[in-house]
Amino acid sequence: MTGWTIAFGGIAKREFLRFTHQRERFLAALVRPLVWLFIFAAGFRSVLGVSIVPPYKTYVLYDVYVTPGLCGMILLFAGMQSSLSMVYDRETGAMRSLLVSPYPRWFLLGAKLTAAVLVAVVQVYAFLLIAWFWDVRPPVIGYLTVLPALVLAGLMLGALGLLISSGIRQLENFAGVMNFVIFPMFFASSALYPLWRMQESSTLLHDISAANPFTYAVELIRFALYGQFNALAAGLTAVCLIVFFAATVFMYDPAKGLWRGIKGGV
């Protein structure tokens, strides 16, 4: 193994160790989408049927439609939680020990991002397993084909979280940003309703949702869960990932970022 893979392995192992030490975090990550699936989706099942739209080949129940969006919700919350821990680490000073590693900052940030996504993907599979007992049963191959989609979507959402964390200096400020980022991203997307249905009620909401990167992350997951590839969603998710991650690396650069010349910036 090279030093790079050892460093990545160390960062990933720490993320998993922290995750296993915080069982309530795992429960919270699961309970949130399950509440939506068991209560919200069950309630709306009778009023919100979804007609035949790709990737579905038949009419689907609302529970089935909303499941990929809830997978996205897990990734979205995990991404923001990971960046929350970055803000916490910055406040306590623990992040300094990561940033004084001899490896370049882009690598350290990328390794932390990837490790956090791998943990989040485990949570998504746990959710999909429970959803299976709730009669949300995509084809078996879908459980395999969804993996790269989850990783790509998770990386994009995690990179967005890192980018947000780079501009925040105190945990108290982060809570406000969560409200301005997570909820708008989730609700103004195709996670809960198809875009065509939104257009019927509000063109503005449709346009906002169509411009929301989370919509494409959800659609990528939705198609992949049924063994299909949505090139537009994959392309836009990848582009957003590159943009968010490049901006994050810039922001964490001691010579260029937002906090250059500001005491306590890192």
Add this chain to the structure above:
Amino acid sequence: MTPHVPDIAAALDIAAVSHRFGTKLALDNVSLTVPKAAFCALLGVNGAGKTTLFSLITRLYDSTSGRISVAGFDARRQPSKALARLGVVFQSRALDGDLSLRQNLTYHAALHGISARTAKPRIAEVLALVDLEQATDNRVSTLSGGQQRRAEIARALLHRPELLLLDEATAGLDVRARADVLALVRRLIAQEGVSTLWATHIFEELEPADHIVVLHQGRVLADTSASDLAGAGTLSDGFMALTGSPV
């Protein structure tokens, strides 16, 4: 003050470094050298610029003027090589309280590209050095303040650095724990040959023969020995005479 003569063979050579936070000049033309296998104390009151200087050496901030060289490597041009030769103990805790000491040290070894297998005997070695072998599998949060500082030093030593930076490493410790940590660092210099830059504002931590750099309001006011700074009086008197302010 005599003009600074760059010494790239030194463990640390800082030449004419300045740094601003907005309009405030935090460091003004700072120069100092820490020779190999030597102890150097960076003495200054809170706000003197000690932590800022450490942040520049460790590349947490980017220096815009001057040059910092660690074991002969320019911190700006060759940051990876410079950082690989640095062990840092920050004022704030860097270890994860939820994880065991072993898990923490294995993680920090990985951050320097050292595999868990290679790190295992080294972890035992550094924990023996800091007298924490019995606490290897204890959660860091269960260790006392003094033990945690020693554990931080063990972390900083894992990758066999040539230069150890300690920023107020005894902050928050009682007199006995402070003396233990300092004795440990002095022993490490003798046993491991690691050079040390020790930032402090506590005079009692220094011995007459110690090399001292007095940093005040971002400027180096003296680069001398503790006995020379003290003169006929105490170190505190010498410091007050030089800076005009008590610690």
